[in-house]
Amino acid sequence: MSALLVVEDVVKRFGGVAAVDGVSFTLDAGQVLGLIGPNGSGKTTLLGVLAGTHDPTSGKVTLDGRTASGRGAHRAVSAGIARTFQTTRLFGTWTLREALRLAHGERRGRPGWPDEQIANLLGLGDALDRPGASLTSAAQRLAMIALALATGPRVLLLDEPAVGMDGTEAAALAAAVRRAAGELGVAVVVVDHNMQFLMPLADTVLVMAAGAVLASGTPAQIRSDEAVIASYLGEA
């Protein structure tokens, strides 16, 4: 069986600077990939290429054998690649329920959960009918994930979802991501600096440094990798 998501030698330059410099990996349905690396190492830019926000300078991304990169963010969502952002600022006066309703058009027959179930899974059951702007920033972050899940993704890209969460909140989020991967077969790429959150969640970990892949392997392998410890984990 070939992988769901195939990333082949992706390069993304901004002017002269290669923010992503030749990254390749594959991801199966239901698998969770942790993406780590120092600030500015190109993690968000790589997610942007996967999500169609950035056109790759070279290389390509295929989903189920079809080219998914370089076709614009809205086509990526239609194809089943959903993302969340590092920043939070959610639907001001709209409620989460109203926003979720808009996502359904994008589902296109792919499996997905009803809105209530998505909200409950993420601990947002009480937040469904409150205006987005009135939610705490942790809840807004979760709500972004809810929106992304509501589009019925096959690949879910999460950019630092656990920022500002305490240990319990982060563990609940990890459990929710696990269920999406396990029950819906969503392949997940999750970027985070919080190792207590990320390491138990990830099946495999990819470490980026200066746009390139420094190392990849199981969480246990990465934890003991000397190059990774020297360049990143040591300081964290």
Add this chain to the structure above:
Amino acid sequence: MSQVLVNGVFLGCLFAVVAVGLTLVYGVMEVPNFAHAGVIVLSAYTTWSASAAGLPFALAALAGIACGALVSVLTEVLAYRWIIDRPAAAPAVALGLMLILQNVALRLYGGEGRSLDTPYDRVLLRLGGVSLSGVKAALVVLAVVSLLALHLLLSRTSLGRAMRAVAQDREAAAILGIPMRRQYALAFLIAGVLGGVAAIAYAPTFQVSPYMADEVLLSAFVVVVLGGLGSVWGAVAGGLVLGVVEGLGSAYLSPAYQSAFGFLLLVSILVLRPGGLRSTNARRVA
């Protein structure tokens, strides 16, 4: 008194139609679209020249609206789209576009004012002690119809809901897979149509000239701020309030300061309610 109110409502409808176009564009793209004045000017000239060339007024008006829509979309596709990541550049680009469009009008039609004749020029409606010219009545009708149509579009169609989502939060809209460029172009298309409607509706009472929209644009920006940036119904309410205030001010104090009353109102509202009349801190199109 009631005559003054009626005149105020007429002005208010004009402000509302122009301001709704501005606030829609501001809501989705955060651009202060000064070029809207140029769109109005070119719409008015197109209608004038089509009607001078012998086209029936209704067709000439449609040509003017189509021109407004086209020019408005062009400003987005050729200019604003390219500075979406540099919001600080938007006011300068917008002013530049306004000057360009006014100069296009100047080149094509010259600087002298033209008067736009309509089939309803000489109609005068009387209701009790109040009289309303055909031109003003037509403007009120056009304003109400086009704003109702916009309301239905925004609330009942998926394009409209997507538009509101973009105005609420661009990133969330991106997560939902809404094609942003299509929505930007659509906002400018709607603004252009409203600009064209405004042009045809008020050109007969003023005159068609390259600078015909300058004052209206300023008042409409006052309305946009009054109504809360990005709020369509705020702009409608703000337009009516401003129209009546300017109408009352010029009738009972001095017509020379008509626009000044608007700015006085703006300053007092900003002091009392920094977020505008319908104050919440969020942007929205609804």
